[in-house]
Amino acid sequence: MNETKAPEAPRKLGAAAPRTRLSKLFDNRWAGLAGLLVALLAPFVNASNYALSIMTSAAIFAMLASGLNIVVGYTGLLDLGYAAFFAVGAYTSGVLATRFDLPLLVTVPAVIVVTVIAGIIIGAPTLRLRSDYLAIVTLGFGEIIRITANNLPVTGGPSGIYGIPSLTDSPVTFYYVTVAIVAIAIIGASRLGRSRLGRAMRFVREDEDAAEATGVHTYRVKLAAYIAGAVWGGLAGVLFAGHLSAISPNSFTFLQSALVLMAVVLGGMGSVPGVVLGAIVISLLPELLRGVADYRYFVFGVLLIIVMLVRPQGLWPARSKEALK
Amino acid sequence: MTLLEVSELRLAFGGLLAIDGLSFSVGEAEIVSVIGPNGAGKTSAFNCVTGFYRPTGGTITFDGHSLLGKRPSAVAAAGISRTFQNLRLFGELSVLDNVRAGSHLRLRQSVFDALLHTPRYRRTERECTAEANHWLDFVGLRGDRYSEARNLPYGEQRRVEIARALAREPRLLLLDEPAAGLNHAEKTEMLDLIRRIRDLGVAIVLIEHDMGLVMQVSERIVVLNFGKEIADGSPEEVRRDAAVIEAYLGSDTHA
Numbered sequence: 001m002n003e004t005k006a007p008e009a010p011r012k013l014g015a016a017a018p019r020t021r022l023s024k025l026f027d028n029r030w031a032g033l034a035g036l037l038v039a040l041l042a043p044f045v046n047a048s049n050y051a052l053s054i055m056t057s058a059a060i061f062a063m064l065a066s067g068l069n070i071v072v073g074y075t076g077l078l079d080l081g082y083a084a085f086f087a088v089g090a091y092t093s094g095v096l097a098t099r100f101d102l103p104l105l106v107t108v109p110a111v112i113v114v115t116v117i118a119g120i121i122i123g124a125p126t127l128r129l130r131s132d133y134l135a136i137v138t139l140g141f142g143e144i145i146r147i148t149a150n151n152l153p154v155t156g157g158p159s160g161i162y163g164i165p166s167l168t169d170s171p172v173t174f175y176y177v178t179v180a181i182v183a184i185a186i187i188g189a190s191r192l193g194r195s196r197l198g199r200a201m202r203f204v205r206e207d208e209d210a211a212e213a214t215g216v217h218t219y220r221v222k223l224a225a226y227i228a229g230a231v232w233g234g235l236a237g238v239l240f241a242g243h244l245s246a247i248s249p250n251s252f253t254f255l256q257s258a259l260v261l262m263a264v265v266l267g268g269m270g271s272v273p274g275v276v277l278g279a280i281v282i283s284l285l286p287e288l289l290r291g292v293a294d295y296r297y298f299v300f301g302v303l304l305i306i307v308m309l310v311r312p313q314g315l316w317p318a319r320s321k322e323a324l325k
Numbered sequence: 326m327t328l329l330e331v332s333e334l335r336l337a338f339g340g341l342l343a344i345d346g347l348s349f350s351v352g353e354a355e356i357v358s359v360i361g362p363n364g365a366g367k368t369s370a371f372n373c374v375t376g377f378y379r380p381t382g383g384t385i386t387f388d389g390h391s392l393l394g395k396r397p398s399a400v401a402a403a404g405i406s407r408t409f410q411n412l413r414l415f416g417e418l419s420v421l422d423n424v425r426a427g428s429h430l431r432l433r434q435s436v437f438d439a440l441l442h443t444p445r446y447r448r449t450e451r452e453c454t455a456e457a458n459h460w461l462d463f464v465g466l467r468g469d470r471y472s473e474a475r476n477l478p479y480g481e482q483r484r485v486e487i488a489r490a491l492a493r494e495p496r497l498l499l500l501d502e503p504a505a506g507l508n509h510a511e512k513t514e515m516l517d518l519i520r521r522i523r524d525l526g527v528a529i530v531l532i533e534h535d536m537g538l539v540m541q542v543s544e545r546i547v548v549l550n551f552g553k554e555i556a557d558g559s560p561e562e563v564r565r566d567a568a569v570i571e572a573y574l575g576s577d578t579h580a
Contacts, residue, residue, distance in 0.1 A: 188440050191439050191440050191442065192436070192439055192440065194439070195434065195436070195438070195439030195446070196429065196439070196449070196453075197436055197439065198439070199422060199425060199429070200426075200429060202415065203415055203426050203429075206416060206417060206418060207413050207414075207415055209397070209409075209413060210413035210414070210415065210426075211415075212376075212377075212396065212397035212398045213375060213377075213397050213398075213406070213409075213413075213490075214401060214406075214426040214427055214429055214489060214490075214493060215398050215401035215402055215427075215429050215430035216398055216426070217396070217398045217399075320418055320419050320422075320473045322419045322422075322471040322472075
């Protein structure tokens with residue numbers, strides 16, 4: 001009964017509309033290239049230190065969103081403490097770099113190891129829980145990590161760590177290095193989503209029992225999603241530490257977790273171009289709204305509410321309809 | 326040769342005995358139906374076999390190995406597929422992706438293959454899609470296989486669920502009311518499909534309320550009432566069994 005060599009079934013007439021020029025334009029690959037091009041050309045429009053700093057932050061935020069998207073979007077696990085992994089990455093990198101005088105990039109292997117362990121420690125006991133319970137426990141863990149950093153001598157207590165070496169001296173170079181790393185991370189998250197593991201994550205999201213019945217070890221898949229999310233978040237933390245050269249517990253509050261989650265929901269859960277767009281909007285909109293000064297965050301909040309009312313599926317929702325090869 | 330052996334199975338929810346000493350066996354490529362009034366414990370027995378419920382007592386062996394205490398994915402890995410009484414498709418995913426789920430256990434693809442898009446990634450993805458298409462052809466799906474599964478009509482969704490179970494390439498397939506909600510023509514097709522699955526060498530256990538279908542397709546029928554087995558035999562034997570007529574068929578006019 002093993003007939004794996006069966007030829008592809010011929011396409012049925014009218015089974016699916018052929019891809020139009022327009023839908024091809026929104027193909028993830030072209031969208032990704034266009035996004036990368038915009039990111040690469042942006043400094044030619046405005047290369048002030050202020051603009052570069054905001055653009056670098058936006059790129060790091062996009063990486064965070066693509067990581068949380070693996071957990072929330074692909075796998076459907078509501079994580080309200082994602083900043084914990086961001087903090088673990090930033091602190092691991094910051095502590096190693098300042099204490100042992102290491103270049104930032106050298107700390108990356110250690111960051112990966114530590115974030116994987118953090119993902120397992122936080123994930124293993126909590127992933128047996130379902131939906132709302134998981135959300136509450138992740139919220140708790142997020143706070144635990146932040147409060148721990150606030151109280152440990154090695155993390156510098158409330159004042160944190162400063163003097164973290166940057167990857168490069170020039171903000172422009174740092175921006176381009178960040179864009180390159182973030183682009184690789186986003187492509188990686190997207191490829192993960194289109195693989196055996198990524199499909200298994202979606203099966204878990206859609207129906208855990210049915211996924212189990214088809215042979216998906218749902219607990220392992222959830223843990224894998226959590227670890228992947230942790231690594232993405234941790235590596236974004238390295239860039240964050242290098243970018244600001246100083247980190248403190250204040251950078252990893254619940255608000256940070258909520259903002260990343262907002263980027264994922266706003267952009268379209270499970271959609272890689274969507275969450276990147278969501279991250280860009282969430283990180284740049286407050287800057288663009290400086291014109292309304294004191295009402296900045298008020299307008300920001302109202303705009304988010306309007307978007308979610310008008311487009312509850314997100315700005316660029318995930319497509320389930322398969323394109324014909 | 327016996328493929329599945331359920332013996333003295335007991336399942337209690339608190340003080341309620343859902344299954345009270347059920348024993349039956351299924352041979353290779355055999356079609357066995359489990360019938361009984363609502364609440365007789367049929368679906369509970371399925372859930373015990375597939376690892377969704379932990380039985381209170383008794384043994385379940387599949388191909389000589391105990392299934393007790395295994396999680397559902399391990400039972401699936403042992404070679405048992407199932408469908409659900411109330412369709413459990415991955416509604417927001419494409420029809421093809423639903424059936425690709427069945428290939429999950431056999432797909433040899435690592436995370437690094439996926440991240441680096443190695444030749445093995447491309448090959449395994451192609452195979453997986455070809456298999457999904459093959460099983461969708463096998464169950465005779467007419468609808469659009471590229472769109473979301475929830476958009477298909479009900480009868481088509483039933484076929485997709487069976488295709489997903491078959492893509493696992495099981496040795497035993499448990500079908501929980503596959504004909505529920507189907508019209509007459511669809512039921513005839515389902516009957517034919519069940520036989521074609523058996524002809525692949527797959528044993529089938531069927532829970533079904535449509536007596537016409539059960540009598541036509543089954544080689545053996547196990548009758549449950551209040552968690553107990555009251556009869557086990559060929560359709561002819563079961564039809565004549567006094568206990569069965571009283572418990573079930575007597576109250577069912579189209580039997």
